Amino acid sequence: MKKYQNLINLIDKRDTFLLTSHVSPDGDSIGSLLGLKYLLEPYAKEIDIILADPVPEYLRFLNGTDDIHLYEELDFKMNKKDYDLYFTLDCGTLERIGEVQQLISADEKIINIDHHGDNNEYGVYNYVDSTVSATGELIYNLAIELGSNYQVDFGMAITTAIITDTGNFKYSNTSSETHRIIADMLELGVDTQKIIKQVYGTESYSSLRLKGEALNNLQIAAQQQIAWISINQETLDHLGATWEDTEGLVNYPRSLKDVEVGILFKEVGFNKTRVSFRSNTYFPVDEFAHEFGGGGHSRAAGCTIQLPLIEAEELVIDKLESKF
Ligand SMILES: [Mn+2]
Structure with missing residues (x-):
């Protein structure tokens, strides 16, 4: 059986999804959120990404970041929305999503996708694997199981997640599988040099x-x-x-x-x-x-x-x- 089969069955039947990640979002949070959004688009009527803190400047080069909502700027209508599923990415505990917790209508609708070893499995489905370098790797695995026809924007998001969480492949969490994913991303046409320049080579005064x-x-x-x-x-x-x-x-x-x-x-x-x-x-x-x-x-x-x-x-x- 596929690892994500339960989730795949569920997203087939559900229509509205809220995607979120931790306070002070980093490259893995933003990359994983955008990557997952691209994967869910063919299945969804509505997908919103909402965060407690803004997208940092150094990640704004990614397409799609303009559509990420900030919790404190939500209008009344969005505050009252009830989604079919709530995806929390890169969060070891539910508290990590900060104020966005207030938007979750039922804990039974939470899908927890993460790579923190101390994750306390707060979701109805928990896809937690501490052996991967980034949550972005898990989103990539989901793309493969979905048979998704992913494109360069997806690739840019996932590659950014991996490059940032591995410190540009310096950290010990970098595995052969990490490099296999990046090889696939390069073949897809992802501009890794652009990501590295944006993330590591554009310091302000x-x-x-x-x-x-x-x-x-x-x-x-x-x-x-x-x-x-x-x-x-x-x-x-x-x-x-x-x-x-x-x-x-x-x-x-x-x-x-x-x-x-x-x-x-x-x-x-x-x-x-x-x-x-x-x-x-x-x-x-x-x-x-x-x-x-x-x-x-x-x-x-x-x-x-x-x-x-x-x-x-x-x-x-x-x-x-x-x-x-
Ligand atoms: Mn991470």
Whole structure:
């Protein structure tokens, strides 16, 4: 039996679909959402993509992003809609979709498609596979099972999902299957160079200056096995930068020689610090993030701590140091 047979039966019988993904959407969320939308179009009367946070600037080059709705800008009519199925992509827990939770009329209509190892299977159907590099790979697998006649726009979306979640094929989640999918995408005519240029090679002046400022304040602990960077609103204001400009910053502490865990602390509000963890070879950052109510993957995870930056930093680094 096909892996997605139950879902395929269901989408054949249903007409209206809401697609969503996590807060602070990334390339995998946006790419997977657009990819799934193309797949469902032949089966649906209506498909809406709704997110709690806007599509980041660096992903707006993808066709279809203009049609993605922002929760807080929905009109009354859309707020009251009852969809036949709700697809949540790239979310380990339902809470990850943020305010969009308020649009879900029944948990029994949730289709959960994700690759986080700590996914708590909150859907009626759960397609969770932590061995794939990106949720985009799962959407691709669905396309194959559907026998979909997918086109370049689908390919651009899926390739963006994979390129961003593998850090341009650098991370250990990149498999032979990942490359097989990309080979198919190249044959389809996907312009991978355009994606790479858009995602990794178009820095704004403020974002480059933010990198400089952040690197200037790089800190280390545990004989350089831990390295971190911290950013607050003041720094952003001073440089004319935005939180969006912090995307990918965590890879700098991670890239330091001898580092096992790289961390980015962001003071995003009053008594509210977001923490991103990356590890290089063995340290399970998802388990560590769990200790603070967060989660993720073994090499990439995060949490939010209800403390000011300095205190959050001290709490996390002390706890982490004790493990080295
Ligand atoms: Mn992902």
